[in-house]
Amino acid sequence: MVSDYRIKGATGDWEVVVGLEVHAQVVSDAKLFSGAATAFGAEPNTQVSLVDAAMPGMLPVPNCECIRQAVRTGMALDAVINRWSRFDRKNYFYADLPQGYQISQLYHPLVGPGEVEILLDEKDENSVKQIGIERIHVEQDAGKLMHDQHPTMSYVDLNRSGVALMEIVSRPDMSSPAEAGAYLRKLRAILRYVGSCDGNMEEGSMRADVNVSVRRPGGELGTRTETKNVNSVRFVMAVIEHEARRQVDLIEEGGEVAQETRLYDPDKNVTRTLRSKEDAHDYRYFPDPDLLPLELDEAFIEECRASLPELPDDKRKRFEGLGITPYNASVLTAEVETARWFDALLDAGAEARQAANWVVAELFGALNRLGKTIVDAPVSPQQAAELLGLVADGTLSGSLAKQVFEIMLDTGDDAGKIVDERGLKQTSDTGEIDAKIDEILAANADKVEQYKAGKEALFGFFVGQTMKAMAGKANPQMVNERLRAKLN
Amino acid sequence: MSELTSKTIAELREGFRAGDHSAREIAEAFNAAVVAGRSLNAYTVETPELALAAADAADAARAAGELKPLSGIPLGIKDLFATEGTDSTAGSNILKGFKPTYESRVSANLKAAGAGMLGKLNMDEFAMGSSNETSAYGPVISPWRRNDGWNAALTPGGSSGGSAAAVAAGLAPGVTGTDTGGSIRQPAAFTGISGIKPTYGRCSRWGIVSFASSLDQAGPMARTVLDCAIMLEAMAGFDPRDATSLNLPVPQWEAGLSSDLRGKKVGIPKEYRIDGVPAEINAIWDQGIEWLKDAGAEVVEISLPHTKYALPTYYIIAPAEASSNLARYDGVRYGLRETGVKTLDDMYAATRSAGFGAEVKRRVMIGTYVLSAGYYDAYFTKAQKVRTLIKRDFAQAFAGCDLILTPTAPSAAFGLQEKTADPIAMYLNDVFAVPASLAGLPAMSVPGGLDSQGLPLGLHLIGRELDEQGVLNAGLAIEERAGFTARPEKWW
Numbered sequence: 001m002v003s004d005y006r007i008k009g010a011t012g013d014w015e016v017v018v019g020l021e022v023h024a025q026v027v028s029d030a031k032l033f034s035g036a037a038t039a040f041g042a043e044p045n046t047q048v049s050l051v052d053a054a055m056p057g058m059l060p061v062p063n064c065e066c067i068r069q070a071v072r073t074g075m076a077l078d079a080v081i082n083r084w085s086r087f088d089r090k091n092y093f094y095a096d097l098p099q100g101y102q103i104s105q106l107y108h109p110l111v112g113p114g115e116v117e118i119l120l121d122e123k124d125e126n127s128v129k130q131i132g133i134e135r136i137h138v139e140q141d142a143g144k145l146m147h148d149q150h151p152t153m154s155y156v157d158l159n160r161s162g163v164a165l166m167e168i169v170s171r172p173d174m175s176s177p178a179e180a181g182a183y184l185r186k187l188r189a190i191l192r193y194v195g196s197c198d199g200n201m202e203e204g205s206m207r208a209d210v211n212v213s214v215r216r217p218g219g220e221l222g223t224r225t226e227t228k229n230v231n232s233v234r235f236v237m238a239v240i241e242h243e244a245r246r247q248v249d250l251i252e253e254g255g256e257v258a259q260e261t262r263l264y265d266p267d268k269n270v271t272r273t274l275r276s277k278e279d280a281h282d283y284r285y286f287p288d289p290d291l292l293p294l295e296l297d298e299a300f301i302e303e304c305r306a307s308l309p310e311l312p313d314d315k316r317k318r319f320e321g322l323g324i325t326p327y328n329a330s331v332l333t334a335e336v337e338t339a340r341w342f343d344a345l346l347d348a349g350a351e352a353r354q355a356a357n358w359v360v361a362e363l364f365g366a367l368n369r370l371g372k373t374i375v376d377a378p379v380s381p382q383q384a385a386e387l388l389g390l391v392a393d394g395t396l397s398g399s400l401a402k403q404v405f406e407i408m409l410d411t412g413d414d415a416g417k418i419v420d421e422r423g424l425k426q427t428s429d430t431g432e433i434d435a436k437i438d439e440i441l442a443a444n445a446d447k448v449e450q451y452k453a454g455k456e457a458l459f460g461f462f463v464g465q466t467m468k469a470m471a472g473k474a475n476p477q478m479v480n481e482r483l484r485a486k487l488n
Numbered sequence: 489m490s491e492l493t494s495k496t497i498a499e500l501r502e503g504f505r506a507g508d509h510s511a512r513e514i515a516e517a518f519n520a521a522v523v524a525g526r527s528l529n530a531y532t533v534e535t536p537e538l539a540l541a542a543a544d545a546a547d548a549a550r551a552a553g554e555l556k557p558l559s560g561i562p563l564g565i566k567d568l569f570a571t572e573g574t575d576s577t578a579g580s581n582i583l584k585g586f587k588p589t590y591e592s593r594v595s596a597n598l599k600a601a602g603a604g605m606l607g608k609l610n611m612d613e614f615a616m617g618s619s620n621e622t623s624a625y626g627p628v629i630s631p632w633r634r635n636d637g638w639n640a641a642l643t644p645g646g647s648s649g650g651s652a653a654a655v656a657a658g659l660a661p662g663v664t665g666t667d668t669g670g671s672i673r674q675p676a677a678f679t680g681i682s683g684i685k686p687t688y689g690r691c692s693r694w695g696i697v698s699f700a701s702s703l704d705q706a707g708p709m710a711r712t713v714l715d716c717a718i719m720l721e722a723m724a725g726f727d728p729r730d731a732t733s734l735n736l737p738v739p740q741w742e743a744g745l746s747s748d749l750r751g752k753k754v755g756i757p758k759e760y761r762i763d764g765v766p767a768e769i770n771a772i773w774d775q776g777i778e779w780l781k782d783a784g785a786e787v788v789e790i791s792l793p794h795t796k797y798a799l800p801t802y803y804i805i806a807p808a809e810a811s812s813n814l815a816r817y818d819g820v821r822y823g824l825r826e827t828g829v830k831t832l833d834d835m836y837a838a839t840r841s842a843g844f845g846a847e848v849k850r851r852v853m854i855g856t857y858v859l860s861a862g863y864y865d866a867y868f869t870k871a872q873k874v875r876t877l878i879k880r881d882f883a884q885a886f887a888g889c890d891l892i893l894t895p896t897a898p899s900a901a902f903g904l905q906e907k908t909a910d911p912i913a914m915y916l917n918d919v920f921a922v923p924a925s926l927a928g929l930p931a932m933s934v935p936g937g938l939d940s941q942g943l944p945l946g947l948h949l950i951g952r953e954l955d956e957q958g959v960l961n962a963g964l965a966i967e968e969r970a971g972f973t974a975r976p977e978k979w980w
Binding site for chain 2 (some may be wrong): 050053054055056057058059060061062089091093094095098099100101156282284285286288289290291292
């Protein structure tokens with residue numbers, strides 16, 4: 001599928017070319033090369049080992065769990081897993097980098113080419129596009145400088161120093177902000193399904209370097225800029241939009257796009273130069289002599305593969321196979337917690353189609369209203385399955401089900417208990433319904449006359465009156481049938 | 489030299505176990521020798537209290553019948569090893585006053601084996617040097633003097649110069665050294681003692697200040713081959729905190745010592761006969777060949793064709809790694825920090841300018857250069873390839889022999905400042921030592937004899953990977969036949 005996103009310039013249309021380098025913090029109790037803990041939000045410098053602080057004579061030792069998570073991620077992206085990879089040092093001086101180098105993988109990354117399938121339109125299954133993954137490598141995060149602690153000095157917090165990151169490098173396959181947004185959301189979903197990254201962009205556990213260039217549609221690639229450390233899907237899309245516009249304006253005014261690193265200012269929604277190509281560091285990458293090459297054996301690879309959960313695309317297709325609409329299937333699989341919750345609902349015996357409609361309409365509505373997420377939903381999948389079962393077997397009407405659900409949200413009680421205790425069960429007793437109908441018709445003889453004279457809209461009035469008289473518990477279908485029989 | 493300080497580790501151990509002398513008596517004797525030997529500048533820190541504490545523990549252990557392999561033996565520790573609570577500065581101003589909160593694995597192993605610590609030993613700054621003249625604490629003066637009557641101050645070699653001088657002068661019965669490109673073997677040769685660099689990975693590098701990670705190896709230096717075997721057995725062992733550590737059991741080298749070399753083939757590499765080497769060096773080499781034959785070995789000529797590239801290869805790889813390893817000395821977290829500057833970059837520049845000496849700066853610059861964009865392939869990648877060829881040379885040679893015998897160094901000890909103006913001449917000191925370092929092979933220097941100036945010359949044995957036993961055994965065979973009993977006359 002070809003994007004029709006264009007930037008309108010004074011001299012014609014322009015196309016944008018986007019590649020993303022996503023830094024995803026690996027879910028692991030310990031850092032990439034030290035035993036130190038990785039908890040977010042801890043007091044400064046409390047999660048720092050001698051290795052992380054680069055004390056003299058300290059050495060890195062790879063953390064197998066971090067490698068495992070990156071391999072599983074590669075597998076989930078259908079990527080080549082390199083049995084032999086190696087760590088390189090990227091050398092530069094900065095106060096947040098205690099070793100004076102970052103251990104990364106330039107020459108021989110752990111994961112090679114793969115791909116991510118995105119849907120350009122959630123409601124259109126045919127709007128798929130493949131975004132190529134060039135590589136995934138693992139590397140250390142740096143510490144954090146704090147400039148607001150002292151009037152003349154900066155402090156450094158090394159808690160994050162040495163935490164494992166996966167750098168997931170896409171090919172320049174995206175050609176609109178929307179595609180980049182869809183890619184990021186999909187990538188985030190996959191990482192969260194796999195459990196290799198929590199995808200929490202606010203806490204910085206996922207951030208993107210955004211590479212943008214513009215060209216005439218189908219023309220030669222232009223010079224790209226790289227905007228570093230963008231930390232939300234919305235900002236990534238804003239950067240692309242802004243940067244493409246800036247580049248087009250620049251070119252059309254006779255200027256040239258400089259290959260440079262830029263920073264995004266979300267408050268002003270602009271990007272600005274961080275450093276130009278001339279000022280680019282010479283990182284002097286070379287193989288880290290403290291570490292041996294990383295060699296993966298088949299048993300390890302197999303264990304990684306066996307531990308992979310069902311991934312979003314497979315799950316979506318399975319849901320669709322159960323009769324769930326593509327839109328609902330897409331919504332239900334976008335977040336791993338929702339998908340897990342829904343799977344538990346199915347496991348508890350709910351009918352798929354009805355359950356999907358109920359979750360998307362009723363449950364999401366209630367959660368929105370309560371400001372809760374699926375993880376802290378006040379109703380369990382088992383409780384929801386019971387409720388849906390009562391609707392399916394005719395015990396509850398749709399409106400009664402809504403009432404019962406509200407009570408469940410309030411009290412946490414099971415649906416069956418609520419129905420029993422409050423007598424909310426729907427009545428299909430024709431004798432009782434007939435008796436009420438007779439009362440209503442007798443009390444509203446004038447309206448019966450009008451109805452018979454042709455004012456058929458009054459039918460609804462009779463239904464409403466009957467339901468009211470039955471305190472909402474009458475089977476609506478039955479009420480309709482009996483009313484029609486008596487009036488006609 | 490008192491009676492105790494002239495003894496070997498094995499002799500001290502035997503006497504201590506037999507009750508001839510207490511550990512405290514041993515420690516006191518060496519503590520006194522350390523003080524009396526201050527003019528040699530071998531120690532940067534003296535820790536007599538630590539030696540005594542370990543000695544008292546050893547005496548108590550003996551009373552309780554719980555002896556450990558090195559109970560009662562006080563040792564000197566090279567300043568490159570982190571020692572908990574004791575200054576560990578790698579001979580550099582940039583780490584002046586740095587007291588680690590941790591103990592290097594090797595020194596911890598020695599302490600766990602019952603050894604005490606006499607103090608920290610002087611060394612070339614960050615182990616970069618072959619004469620101990622690059623130390624921030626000033627040069628170590630060798631206890632040896634030429635017999636020409638001039639009493640010129642000579643180098644004990646380097647970088648483990650303080651270590652070598654301490655053993656030769658009786659300021660320690662044994663010491664730790666580290667060897668990146670000859671830093672155990674060359675000073676051992678210059679001072680008439682023995683020293684072994686084991687196979688790369690035998691001794692954990694954890695807690696040893698890194699110079700060139702792919703080459704650095706710790707090893708013992710002592711009076712005899714037996715003492716080296718005893719110490720190495722205590723120092724070596726797998727360490728999960730060092731990713732390059734070998735996960736293998738430590739052989740019983742002491743128990744395995746045998747000078748019977750029947751059935752062994754000793755290779756003599758023709759490429760090690762190089763121009764400009766004094767005749768006395770080649771003479772002692774030929775003498776070594778005869779001794780090994782006498783011990784039952786068969787001698788064969790071998791070829792190590794890439795030998796001449798070893799030194800230039802080493803002087804690309806070692807500085808490259810060092811330039812990166814030394815980046816952590818930036819004034820931010822520990823050690824020296826120059827203040828009164830405006831920016832972070834200025835602080836780095838000021839701190840590192842003030843903290844590093846000339847030779848360290850030279851190597852950091854060389855290393856930075858060979859890793860730079862545009863030069864990386866021509867220098868670093870090329871050097872890595874040559875390193876592979878050098879390893880292959882040895883692998884092919886060892887298909888036809890069990891051991892290799894060469895001289896340790898191309899000269900006897902030289903005078904202080906004789907070579908400081910010419911780095912290349914200084915680097916040439918390690919021409920025979922560097923190939924084994926690049927190949928990660930076990931190698932040892934043992935004394936062969938004295939030259940016409942009365943200075944010790946060393947013989948160098950290189951073994952197959954993991955064959956420290958073969959190296960030690962051949963060393964023992966030479967030791968028994970050389971009868972090297974010469975000691976420097978005490979003048980300090």
